[in-house]
Amino acid sequence: MDLIFLGGFLFMDTRGGDAPRQDTDRGRAVEFVYRPTAEDFEEALRARARRSPAGRVQFLMAPLTATVAVSVFSTLHDASPPVWIATLVLSVAATSWGAVRGLRTTARRMFGVMESSYGQCRMVADERGAVITGERASHTTEWTAHREYLETPGLFVLLSGDRAAGIAVLPMRGAQDPADVDRLRAILDRNLKRL
Numbered sequence: 001m002d003l004i005f006l007g008g009f010l011f012m013d014t015r016g017g018d019a020p021r022q023d024t025d026r027g028r029a030v031e032f033v034y035r036p037t038a039e040d041f042e043e044a045l046r047a048r049a050r051r052s053p054a055g056r057v058q059f060l061m062a063p064l065t066a067t068v069a070v071s072v073f074s075t076l077h078d079a080s081p082p083v084w085i086a087t088l089v090l091s092v093a094a095t096s097w098g099a100v101r102g103l104r105t106t107a108r109r110m111f112g113v114m115e116s117s118y119g120q121c122r123m124v125a126d127e128r129g130a131v132i133t134g135e136r137a138s139h140t141t142e143w144t145a146h147r148e149y150l151e152t153p154g155l156f157v158l159l160s161g162d163r164a165a166g167i168a169v170l171p172m173r174g175a176q177d178p179a180d181v182d183r184l185r186a187i188l189d190r191n192l193k194r195l
Helices: 038-051 053-076 081-117 178-191
Strands: 030-034 121-125 129-133 138-142 148-151 155-159 167-171
Touching: 030 167, 030 178, 038 053, 038 081, 038 148, 038 155, 038 167, 053 081, 155 178
Parallel strands: none
Antiparallel strands: 030 121, 121 129, 129 138, 148 155, 155 167
């Protein structure tokens, strides 16, 4: 599985153009300053596994495969019902545990890449996209790079789509003004599909 790590954004110059403003917040950039944590990535991956079709498929693939494999094997070898049920329960439990551990491992790896590349992040977002500036790297992304987003109690999670596993994690705690959380939500709602 290819992963795209976009966990932070950089400064975006919003001085161009004379676009008419429909409301006072449209066209205004929002700024978040934060240091991502491994828990942020774990929360984002758990939310993706629960709320996006691609995340559910990815998370449930191992338990479903185990169910099919045990059922076929038990049928072919004429296993007694107690053996079949015990094997099924154990294999589904083991693969479910493995899926959760895999999610945590992936979150730790994503955090490691983010921490080594960015450290403290400063993200500025406007109607065109977002820019993340870190201590050692920067990244600019347009909203078209993401198809949808979801919100957890502490994060905005931008998703690249069904075929890619790319996510961007944006902790709400980084808002420089409490109203910036609502402003960013409005920008995301205008540019991405909310899950």
